[in-house]
Amino acid sequence: MSPQSTTLHARGLTRRFGAHTAVNNVDLELKRGEVLGFLGPNGAGKTTTMQMLTGNLAPTGGEVAVCGVDLLARPVDAKARIGYLPEVPPLYRELTVDEYLTLAVKLHRVPKRERRDAVARAKKRCGLTDVGRKLIGNLSKGYQQRVGIAQAIAHEPDLVVLDEPTVGLDPNQIREIRALVREIGGWHSVILSTHILSEVESICDRVQIMHHGNIVYSDTIAALKAFHSGRTVVLGLRRPPSEAELAAVPGVNTVERVDESHYRLQLTGECDPTEPLVARAVRDNWGLFHLAPAQTSLEDVFVNLTK
């Protein structure tokens, strides 16, 4: 794959703290313009992975390349292409938003004549234009979070790493930040760590689930939905037959009883059993009242993988 289309390439990333392995053999790859959701329960190793990807923590093993630049061999060149918002935004409360963002672009080596534009653009994208002269310490938490994101994108990095950007915000702010992240994904590659599932479903192209330091699931959101929807149906019957009878219907693989009158049918995928099911239900008077494809949400996958 050409280095232009791949912004992040990490292989075999491992981090041990003494005898404890926090991150074990993690592979990550990100293409330009992609938003990757990085999911996992608290303590799964998400933050440690992000610290390694942004050069804040040296990995015990493995390699990281940002746009083809090796982060371990040429950290300064690689870091210039990364924007990072840690879990706690690194904000200097005593500076104004303008001063702070100007400092951030200076530190990221934006040439002098482009700095003013870069700061103005970042402020506009993050909705900070009106608060440029305010002290960061006096802003609300939502605005502070936006300043943190503005800091991460102001120097036009190829890769933006956001560690739980919506933690501690109210629902309206969460919605705004999500829209912003989605928008940023149009220009940059984004890695978004979170433990909020709906967040990933609504804004990410791809999802990786981490558990106890290992990647336990990795696929696109679209594939996840396509794979599970239509493969499982939920059936509601007033006078249900035996499970063996249901399993005998062509196209049905396994039958699982959910409660008194509900069944979850795994389908073989070879033929659609809807018609024969309805026909049998009518003929044998099963009292069919519910038949719907089961929506397998990310939550199901997540719970299954991490319990």
Added chain:
Amino acid sequence: MIFTIAAKELKSLFASPLAWMVLTAVQLITGYAFLKRLDDFLQIQPQLVQLASPPGVTELVVSPLYATAAMVLLFASPLLGMRLIAEERRNQTMVLLTSAPLSMTQIVIGKFLGLMLFLTLIVALVTAMPLSLAGSTSLDYGLLASLCAGLLLLAAGFAALSLYVSSLTAHPVAAAFGAFAALILMLLMSEAAGDGVRARGWHLPAALVQVFSPLKNFEPLGKGLVDTYALACSVLLVMVFLVLTVRRLDARRLRG
């Protein structure tokens, strides 16, 4: 890039009450010491005239003033130094610098320089006092310059050590106290240690102990004497602690 960090440190410093408090206190203390000394000098001046080669105002008033300023710096630098790394780590703002395309050396030198600019301002304010006498008496500018240089080197040593202790902990007050204790220990012990080592006949180690004796290195310059060995020791002290700080921060990245 180093100057960007230094400017940021200076700006943050002046945005906090600490900087203004320190400046005020330094002015009050050194101002009092200066006026008291000047008063004493005016009283004994008639007797001084009778001496064959009487000491001038620079020797009798300005030298002690710089000794007082050195004392005040001993208290001020740990407090100012604790902000540089310990407080940044406590507030978790250090990440902005460590994820920017900067080397650890640039970060450390930038922070050191920021603190040094502030300490230079203190030295400049102290120097303004003797300069106010320039219109009414003749000053020994050579001695004044060497006092200035000596005080700056002393401040650099204090600053470098405070910066290093600041990198050891994420607790600012612990960092300040640690740096203060280390400075006092260094002042108390270095001379005795040097003598002890020399008494055993180890001449090179005895000479090296002087690196950790900032006051001893200040003495020659305080008398208007440019002793290159003392100068080299002062510079070495600063470098030792800056290198230690860089190593300490790198180790944090490696070990987590």
